[in-house]
Amino acid sequence: MSILVFAEHDNNELKSDTLKTVAAAQAIGGDIHLLVAGSNCSAVAEQAAKVNGVSKVLVADNAAYEHQLAENVSLLVTDLAADYEHILATALTTGKNFMPRVAAMLDVAQISDIIGVESADTFVRPIYAGNAIATVQSLDSKKVITVRSTGFDAVATDGNAEVVNIDNATDAGTSRHVSDELTVSERPDLGAASVVISGGRGMQNGDNFKLLDGIADKLGAAIGASRAAVDAGFVANDMQVGQTGKIVAPDLYIAVGISGAIQHLAGMKDSKVIVAINKDAEAPIFQVADYGIVGDLFDVLPELEAKL
Amino acid sequence: MKVLVPIKRVIDYNVKVRVKADNTNVDLANVKMAINPFCEIAVEEAVRLKEAGTATEVIAVSIGDKSCQEQLRTALALGADRAIQIETDQNLDSLNVAKLLQKVVEEEQPQLIILGKQSIDSDNNQTGQMLAALTGLPQGTFASEVKVDGDKVNVTREVDGGLQTVALNLPAIVTTDLRLNEPRYASLPNIMKAKRKPLDVKSAADFGIDLSPRSTLLKVTPPSERQAGIVVETVDELVEKLKNEAKVIS
Ligand SMILES: Cc1cc2nc3c(=O)[nH]c(=O)nc-3n(C[C@H](O)[C@H](O)[C@H](O)COP(=O)(O)OP(=O)(O)OC[C@H]3O[C@@H](n4cnc5c(N)ncnc54)[C@H](O)[C@@H]3O)c2cc1C
Numbered sequence: 001m002s003i004l005v006f007a008e009h010d011n012n013e014l015k016s017d018t019l020k021t022v023a024a025a026q027a028i029g030g031d032i033h034l035l036v037a038g039s040n041c042s043a044v045a046e047q048a049a050k051v052n053g054v055s056k057v058l059v060a061d062n063a064a065y066e067h068q069l070a071e072n073v074s075l076l077v078t079d080l081a082a083d084y085e086h087i088l089a090t091a092l093t094t095g096k097n098f099m100p101r102v103a104a105m106l107d108v109a110q111i112s113d114i115i116g117v118e119s120a121d122t123f124v125r126p127i128y129a130g131n132a133i134a135t136v137q138s139l140d141s142k143k144v145i146t147v148r149s150t151g152f153d154a155v156a157t158d159g160n161a162e163v164v165n166i167d168n169a170t171d172a173g174t175s176r177h178v179s180d181e182l183t184v185s186e187r188p189d190l191g192a193a194s195v196v197i198s199g200g201r202g203m204q205n206g207d208n209f210k211l212l213d214g215i216a217d218k219l220g221a222a223i224g225a226s227r228a229a230v231d232a233g234f235v236a237n238d239m240q241v242g243q244t245g246k247i248v249a250p251d252l253y254i255a256v257g258i259s260g261a262i263q264h265l266a267g268m269k270d271s272k273v274i275v276a277i278n279k280d281a282e283a284p285i286f287q288v289a290d291y292g293i294v295g296d297l298f299d300v301l302p303e304l305e306a307k308l
Numbered sequence: 309m310k311v312l313v314p315i316k317r318v319i320d321y322n323v324k325v326r327v328k329a330d331n332t333n334v335d336l337a338n339v340k341m342a343i344n345p346f347c348e349i350a351v352e353e354a355v356r357l358k359e360a361g362t363a364t365e366v367i368a369v370s371i372g373d374k375s376c377q378e379q380l381r382t383a384l385a386l387g388a389d390r391a392i393q394i395e396t397d398q399n400l401d402s403l404n405v406a407k408l409l410q411k412v413v414e415e416e417q418p419q420l421i422i423l424g425k426q427s428i429d430s431d432n433n434q435t436g437q438m439l440a441a442l443t444g445l446p447q448g449t450f451a452s453e454v455k456v457d458g459d460k461v462n463v464t465r466e467v468d469g470g471l472q473t474v475a476l477n478l479p480a481i482v483t484t485d486l487r488l489n490e491p492r493y494a495s496l497p498n499i500m501k502a503k504r505k506p507l508d509v510k511s512a513a514d515f516g517i518d519l520s521p522r523s524t525l526l527k528v529t530p531p532s533e534r535q536a537g538i539v540v541e542t543v544d545e546l547v548e549k550l551k552n553e554a555k556v557i558s
């Protein structure tokens with residue numbers, strides 16, 4: 001039984017979430033192959049070869065895969081699918097984009113966002129914004145699965161897998177990459193940070209997010225936001241934490257000026273320790289917080305920064 | 309240009325769902341239902357394309373039992389021209405929904421199909437991509453901007469690192485993200501007008517597709533609940549607790 005895991009990367013660096021997706025593959029059990037699809041991505045292939053538990057790295061290095069357009073990557077993965085019983089990708093925007101296409105082309109369902117593996121055909125996944133946890137058994141011969149990284153612990157990276165180049169180059173020709181507008185940040189990735197500090201509508205404007213910077217610097221934290229803060233244009237879309245944004249589970253999550261709507265909680269309530277700073281003692285965020293401060297964030301944040 | 313908008317009836321996003329005591333599923337009895345928020349954004353985008361003179365007709369389609377006609381009427385009140393209900397009592401996998409939608413696409417030949425990126429009940433995030441695969445069309449998922457330009461559509465997508473813009477040949481499939489637009493409220497006169505707009509009912513069984521389920525729901529359990537912690541009085545106390553009690557900072 002073999003498992004194909006799609007590697008998340010930006011042609012330079014393997015994303016650490018892939019290590020968690022490989023852990024999910026190990027929980028299923030079988031020979032694990034990692035697929036690196038990209039362009040000029042040999043550095044990623046090298047890193048991929050070190051991922052523990054992986055026996056083979058397949059590298060499809062071609063201009064057609066540079067931006068990992070769903071139309072092209074799904075054709076590549078479908079081409080490889082015959083050899084695998086399970087196909088896994090991390091439930092990030094790339095995997096979410098192309099994997100259902102793979103499933104449909106193989107005429108099987110997709111099981112999205114699994115957080116647990118019960119057996120080779122039975123998986124655990126949150127539904128209704130994490131307010132219910134479903135255990136589902138797949139009846140399909142092939143399982144196409146996206147993995148929520150917060151559900152699994154990363155595997156180590158002192159392995160030594162065989163690297164095989166595959167000269168598959170499929171360009172569907174129906175879509176074209178135009179441009180990227182990527183957020184440049186020195187801070188750790190939201191998904192990978194052990195501390196996350198997020199601001200909500202209570203921050204009032206984008207400028208005030210600077211109040212989070214000093215604290216984030218001291219704690220090595222990533223900065224997140226609620227939907228309301230993103231919608232209002234305070235910060236970029238990629239900072240949204242929640243049901244329909246990023247899912248995080250750091251050791252420490254600090255929610256500042258965030259009320260704690262179910263959609264926000266869905267993205268952070270598995271954090272180990274939650275701190276809430278909110279001036280409204282009735283805000284629902286306090287129901288999930290380990291430590292709360294009822295107060296004005298404009299007083300609390302400078303003091304916190306000074307005392308860390 | 310025809311625009312097709314598949315919409316789903318789901319639990320209202322304000323309602324916190326409860327798991328049934330026998331762990332067979334969630335309890336939807338007497339729960340407020342609504343149009344899936346991402347589908348509402350899809351309807352709004354289609355209606356704006358019509359108002360801009362780009363689209364000529366907006367068709368809303370929903371697959372479900374008779375109750376989803378309520379959400380189709382909402383779509384009509386928001387500005388869709390006509391609606392199609394595909395009747396079924398079954399709770400369908402996204403793949404089967406996509407297969408039924410494929411038939412509608414074949415029949416209606418829309419140039420643009422706008423879906424929500426995700427149903428807030430199943431949290432699947434699959435149907436648009438699957439429909440794209442089945443129809444062989446390009447896709448622009450998680451859209452925050454849609455610009456039709458001749459025989460192409462430019463879609464700006466919300467991705468993990470920020471934004472990405474792709475150009476798709478029409479016909480194409482778009483799935484909506486939260487920032488695409490802010491849906492309007494249906495006015496009373498438009499709600500009245502919507503009652504007279506055409507709503508076709510078709511039976512899912514008549515499409516000749518094997519709709520058997522692809523998975524079995526073995527059980528549904530409540531998530532582990534967090535206990536509310538303590539309220540600290542001062543920042544000093546917070547820092548002390550984080551250092552010595554929770555040991556998450558040093
Ligand atoms: C389909 C759908 C998907 C969604 N997905 C997400 C998602 O992924 N992520 C997400 O976050 N939301 C999501 N939402 C939105 C969610 O429902 C809430 O609207 C949102 O989380 C609210 O953001 P907020 O807490 O910042 O704002 P509010 O609810 O307005 O809360 C602001 C808080 O700030 C506090 N405050 C104000 N001033 C101060 C001050 N000076 N000092 C201290 N505290 C202060 C207030 O007491 C209040 O509690 C989604 C909604 C829908 C319908």
Ligand SMILES: Nc1ncnc2c1ncn2[C@@H]1O[C@H](COP(=O)(O)O)[C@@H](O)[C@H]1O
Nearest residue numbers: 314315371423424426427432433434435
């Ligand atoms: N039963 C349905 N009827 C019509 N459209 C649907 C149905 N289920 C899903 N969709 C569409 O597919 C989108 C994504 O749903 P999902 O893949 O279930 O998360 C929704 O926002 C709708 O646009």
